[in-house]
Amino acid sequence: MKVTxxxxxxxxxxxxxxxxxxxxxxxxxxxxxxxxxxxxxAEHDGSLAYRRSCAHGVCGSDGMRINxxxxxACKTLVKDVGTTIVVEPMLGLPVQKDLIVDMExxxxxxxxxxxxxxxxxxxxxxxxxxxxxxxxxxxxxxKCILCACCTTSCPVFxxxxxxxxxxxxxxxxxxxxxxxxxxxxxxxSILAQEEGVWRCRTSFNCTEACPREIQITKAIAEVKxxxxxxxxx
Amino acid sequence: xxxxHPALEGYTRYRAVGQLAFLLHRITGLGILxxxxxxxxxxxFVYFAPELYDEAxxxxxxxxxxxxxxxxxxxxxxxxxxxxxxxxxxxxxxEWWEKDIAxxxxxxxxxxxxxxxxxxxxxxxxxxxxxxxMGG
Ligand code: HEM
Ligand code: SF4
Ligand code: SF4
Ligand code: FES
Numbered sequence: 242m243k244v245t246x247x248x249x250x251x252x253x254x255x256x257x258x259x260x261x262x263x264x265x266x267x268x269x270x271x272x273x274x275x276x277x278x279x280x281x282x283a284e285h286d287g288s289l290a291y292r293r294s295c296a297h298g299v300c301g302s303d304g305m306r307i308n309x310x311x312x313x314a315c316k317t318l319v320k321d322v323g324t325t326i327v328v329e330p331m332l333g334l335p336v337q338k339d340l341i342v343d344m345e346x347x348x349x350x351x352x353x354x355x356x357x358x359x360x361x362x363x364x365x366x367x368x369x370x371x372x373x374x375x376x377x378x379x380x381x382x383x384k385c386i387l388c389a390c391c392t393t394s395c396p397v398f399x400x401x402x403x404x405x406x407x408x409x410x411x412x413x414x415x416x417x418x419x420x421x422x423x424x425x426x427x428x429x430s431i432l433a434q435e436e437g438v439w440r441c442r443t444s445f446n447c448t449e450a451c452p453r454e455i456q457i458t459k460a461i462a463e464v465k466x467x468x469x470x471x472x473x474x
Numbered sequence: 475x476x477x478x479h480p481a482l483e484g485y486t487r488y489r490a491v492g493q494l495a496f497l498l499h500r501i502t503g504l505g506i507l508x509x510x511x512x513x514x515x516x517x518x519f520v521y522f523a524p525e526l527y528d529e530a531x532x533x534x535x536x537x538x539x540x541x542x543x544x545x546x547x548x549x550x551x552x553x554x555x556x557x558x559x560x561x562x563x564x565x566x567x568x569e570w571w572e573k574d575i576a577x578x579x580x581x582x583x584x585x586x587x588x589x590x591x592x593x594x595x596x597x598x599x600x601x602x603x604x605x606x607x608m609g610g
Contacts (some may be wrong), residue, residue: 255574267483288586306488308489309487309488309489310488310489311488332480332483332484333480333484334486380494382506394484394488394490395487396481396484396485396493396496399483400480401482422607432490442496442497443492443496443560443563443564443571444490444492444493444496445492445497445571445573445576446488446490446492446493448492448571448572448573448576449490449491449573449577450490450494454573456572456573457573458492458571458576459568459569459570459571461566461571462563462564462568462571465564467564
């Protein structure tokens with residue numbers, strides 16, 4: 242099938258303003274949008290810039306806006322998005338070149354929620370035990386690959402980049418509800434700050450965008466509830 | 475074109491169901507607020523400038539204003555229903571934020587607000603016609 246690929250191009254060092262380049266390509270319906278970008282880069286324009294690494298939906302490096310929605314290019318089939326495909330960088334993070342955005346503000350918010358295991362008790366002989374139910378409590382939020390599709394789909398984040406954003410809250414949730422972790426109260430007080438969960442307007446753009454199908458808005462609501470009640474059930 | 479304002483570009487060009495409810499809630503909320511402010515000002519004329527008050531009342535009876543009021547009623551219904559949806563989900567049923575339920579709830583809220591609004595729209599529309607076109 243023939244597809245028209247319209248790609249956002251911008252080099253802040255040389256370009257006055259962004260432009261869109263149009264490529265007419267021959268594609269298989271089962272090709273992924275990433276395959277089209279690889280084809281453009283190999284055969285049409287080697288200067289096209291985008292990130293990708295695993296090409297199988299695990300590394301989280303090729304989040305981008307495809308036909309107006311955030312997705313991973315390596316997980317999006319041509320047949321699912323149609324024959325005219327518009328590819329643009331994620332919104333709300335500075336464009337470095339073409340489809341590459343500066344992820345540093347995103348990771349800065351991520352680091353603020355202390356996304357690592359905290360338990361100051363002396364380590365047991367073997368592992369720290371946990372029941373299957375306790376493990377299931379935070380299973381959903383362990384799946385995050387830090388692709389930023391959620392945070393850069395969030396209307397609140399677009400308007401004000403100081404909002405921690407859904408990805409940071411998802412990763413806080415992963416530890417807050419882990420029975421082995423001891424820093425839940427500290428993380429909850431961080432998330433109760435001005436840039437934290439109360440900024441969320443529950444539009445669930447994030448949940449719609451997550452390529453890992455994490456129920457993000459639900460996780461955020463659980464964090465809000467834990468802050469209000471002080472309970473972690 | 476990619477604008478330098480991510481919010482503006484996002485609100486107008488990003489495609490998501492949840493955002494529809496978010497935008498409608500914000501627009502209707504601001505619309506109601508605007509109307510309320512105007513209404514407080516014109517009512518205060520009774521005290522501060524009685525001669526202007528009658529003029530203000532005349533404006534309320536003009537066709538564009540009455541049509542605007544019909545949409546105001548929808549705004550109140552939509553904003554109210556959607557506000558209640560958010561409150562129920564957020565405070566009581568976080569599990570309803572799961573994608574499929576949440577997407578459906580946006581459409582249900584929209585349908586409900588239109589259903590509740592239709593009778594009022596009918597009565598108000600009839601009043602416009604009677605007052606302005608039937609010598610009422
Ligand atoms: C019918 C009763 C009402 C209910 C149940 C209600 C509910 C809500 C809720 C739950 C929110 C927060 C939404 C969010 O978290 O994103 C909200 C926001 C808002 N409401 Fe209302 N509201 C009502 C009446 C009004 C009235 C009368 C006005 C105008 C004077 C108004 C103006 C606003 C505005 C401007 C916002 C902010 C919207 C935003 O941040 O996008 N609301 N309302
Ligand atoms: S649910 Fe909250 S965090 Fe998710 S997109 Fe909406 S406002 Fe942003
Ligand atoms: S929560 Fe989902 S969308 Fe957000 S960064 Fe993690 S994997 Fe990506
Ligand atoms: S390239 Fe790794 S997730 Fe797409």
